[in-house]
Amino acid sequence: MQLSLKRDWQTGDVYAPHDLSAAEMRKWGKKQQPTRDVFDILSINPLSLYKNFSVMSDFVSEMGRIRPARETGLRPVNQRKVAKANCPVLSMSISPAAVWAALPTTTRGQPTPLSADSKGERLAYASGKSVFLRSIDDPAVATQYTQHTAATTVARFAPSGFYVASGDASGIVRVWDSSPNGSGTTKGEYAIISGRINDIAWDGDSQRIIAVGDGKQRYGHCITADSGNTVGEISGHSAQVNAVSIRQQRPLRAATAGDDKNVVFYHGAPFKFNDIPGRGTHANFIYGVAFSPDGSRLVSVGADKKILLYDGKTGALQTELSPPADSHTGSIFAVSWSSDSRSLVTSSADRTVKIWDVEAAKVKHTWTFGDTGSVSHQQVGVVWPSGRSDGLIISLSLDGQLNYLHTSSATPTRVVSGHQKSITALTTSSTGSPSSAPTLWTGSYDGRLSAWDTATGTAEPVDGSGHTNIISGLAATPSSSATSSKHPQIFSVAWDDSLRTVDAATKTFTGASTQLSSQPKTLAATADSLVVVAQLESVLVYRDGSQEGELPLRASPSALAATGSTVAIGGADSSLRLFTVVPGRAPRQVAVVDKVSATAITALAFSPDGSLVAAGTAAGKIYVYDTTPTTKNAGDDNSNSNSNGLHLVTDRWSAHSAKVTGIAGSLDTNLFVWSLKEPGKRVKYTNAHKEGVNAVAWLDSGVFSVGADAAVKKWDVVVGGGA
Known part of the structure; x- marks a missing residue:
């Protein structure tokens, strides 16, 4: 007690109630309202209120460890809480700083929905099992929603801009908070159909949702966004429904379109079948429908290259807006209205995006992408964000790139690049200049290689003939080896069994690819620009595209890392070997740990000064070794002792519950x-x-x-x- 009274309490000291009387506990609860066993951090001196408190330093040793219970005198529950609170006190933290979003997931021959909020500030789209909300003006600013358990297919902003409804391949629709300062909290999860959700529409009050897709018993459903109560039914279709739209004015109207070549018109709410306007007018699948912002018109587009206009209130077919001279020559995947309802924009498989004057029934502007026959430049999505004064249009290419279009330019004013598939490899490069930010290089499952400016968060695809399969490894020449006359080089290997080189300055593949004898697993680069490639059963050394040597192994390699002229190789037998690799000489093994653990080594990394090497295993554990070789004592078979050639620094990094893929991610x-x-x-x-x-x-x-x-x-x- 006397010790506690004499203590110099400081702001931020961690304390806990200790042996308080019942009266003191009641007084505590009135002022601070914690429970009996809760630890907290105050910005006041607790002794000015109560006595009998203990600070964290009473419970923690000088080394930062929790003292034994016999010394702290704490009950077991409080002993555990002090141990848990110990980590934040020791001033280590990790927090998200930025999300550079994935590109939208696309499928050839299918539309990909894009949605912009009512202010024209953010774009929503589905990618993988996530939904991304991305700033339109600064694409490097994004948030990610990850609560779906199946591949996401569509995301739509509510007219209010505060919520997003997203659907996935299992037929689930989730409604969640999308406010810029929100937490992405899920407000509701609703099972709509027993199949893929193709499209979602909100009513003008942000209260009702219609979701449609490829179900078994039904092709869509109408619900309230807050509770999931039924507010109508989707009927009149005999095949999957591809698109839906709700009139934003009263009386409420809705329209759906699908593979049965029909547009179905509904009255609401509750929404119920009214008519199939223009039955038989469309000759193929219908991919898109949209009511104009003023509610006066409805438009439908599809694989028959037709654009049909209907009355927005009655649903009566009015006209076809696709004169032969200006019409698309491929399937029309998407349509979007201008905010004044006088124009609309369409995107097509013919690699074009067109703006149409609705009253004059003619094309006002056309953008053409790529070369003739280029499949990757098919335009599978488009949105005309409302609330903007610059007339910006955003279209989506089949390869996932987002194109920013203005009528003042015949080409996109900005192209947002990145990855659509899982990123499988990562490396960094630097010119060595303090004024230039490092570049991040990423390779993905589909063979795409991108360069990221770490200062701006923008990606640029590498030009030239690249890989055609999974990129399994990336490595860069050290910045110290890059001079004014020789830029850093990036080396990549992929499951197309090839080794390629990229000039980091021009972001272009250089020279011919080097064909490998088997499937590569990963690679590393030494300070002398030697490339070490781990294949199925061997580790080969390449220089300027030619094989220079081979590293002897007893087991299949599973991980590589390099620093200076030292190369570390992890094996499927859990061995760790260090080699010295220099040009013109045979590789020399300098140290070995015969058995790091009971499972294969899956990741390796050197410390910046090369004095330590960390090895991650398939069991989720990480071992750290000093790279200075030690003398092996004869007859000592302890695989983790100094006698194995490397001193074990620590084996306590064991919190991962799955295979370690990078030091330290899993x-x-x-x-x-x-x-x-x-x-x-x-x-x-x-x-x-x-x-x-x-x-x-x-x-x-x-x-x-x-x-x-x-x-x-x-x-x-x-x-x-x-x-």
């Missing part, structure tokens, strides 16, 4: 920051990437991670002095 979706001085100390960020983290990189500007969600994420990491 298929368990989590990121960890570990401390060498205090091996038991760590901070964790759960669900860093939907479906798993594939690679991490630590730069001066922050930590970057990539994963199966095809997004690149930046993290702010704060490490205390004791870490």
